[in-house]
Amino acid sequence: MLYEFHAACPRPTAAQIIEWTGRYPEFAEDIRIHAAISRDWDAAGAAEEPIDETMAARARSRVLNALFLSGKQAEATEAEVPADFHEMLRSRGKQIHEVAKELDIGRDVLADLFNGWMTAPVGSRLVDAVSSFFGIGKAIFERAHRHAFDNPKLAHAKSAGPPIIPRRSYEEVIAGSNMDPERKKYWLGEL
Structure with missing residues (x-):
């Protein structure tokens, strides 16, 4: 029927x-x-009109202009984000131990990262977790990590000798952290 x-x-x-x-x-x-x-x-069919070269050129121009402007906005937004993990923490009103608790990672691991003591490359799980927490892209994370590494924060000196920067790889930091073995395996990507 x-x-x-x-x-x-x-x-x-x-x-x-x-x-x-x-x-x-x-x-x-x-x-x-x-x-x-x-x-x-x-x-829907009535709305379709044949597209001539002039209309196609205008549409192409508008799309390229929109892409260009969105790229400029992304650059401006990226430039506004602080290049320092500690500044990002201050802007969020957080302390390292609070972020560590939210991410379920040892605060010693985050302290090593934020203080510039962790060498590159940083594990992808940690990059993703920190990037997601701060709402930043991987490029901004890399910039902040490079800034921290180039400008390490020193702890209070506990000896009579000159302070040293205890640089370690991501794997060494995770293995030497105070997390339980299951969490270590997770952050090392073994689970």
Whole structure:
């Protein structure tokens, strides 16, 4: 019955819909739904016009302009983000131990990262977790890590000798942390 309705009324009018629903009251709802879909298809098809070269060139120009402007906005936003993990912490009103608790990682690991004591490359799980926490991209994370590494923070000196920077790899930091073995395996990507 719907096929017959579609064949007889490809662009159903209100009068045709009333006529067919009166003829087939048991299928009245189906007829109305099909008529609405047919009208929507018709409206979508009517909006399409042939595209000439001028319209295509204008559309291409608008798309390229939008892409250019979005790139400029991303650069401006990226430049506004501090290049220092400690500044990011201050802007969020957080301390290292609070972030460590939220990320379920040892605070000694984050302290080594934020203080510039962890050498590159940083494990992808930690990069993803810290980036997600601060709402930054990987490029900004890398910039902040490079800044921390180039400007390490020194702890209070506890000896008579000159202070040294205890630089260690990501794996060494995780292995030497105070986390339980399961958490270490997770952060090393073994789970």
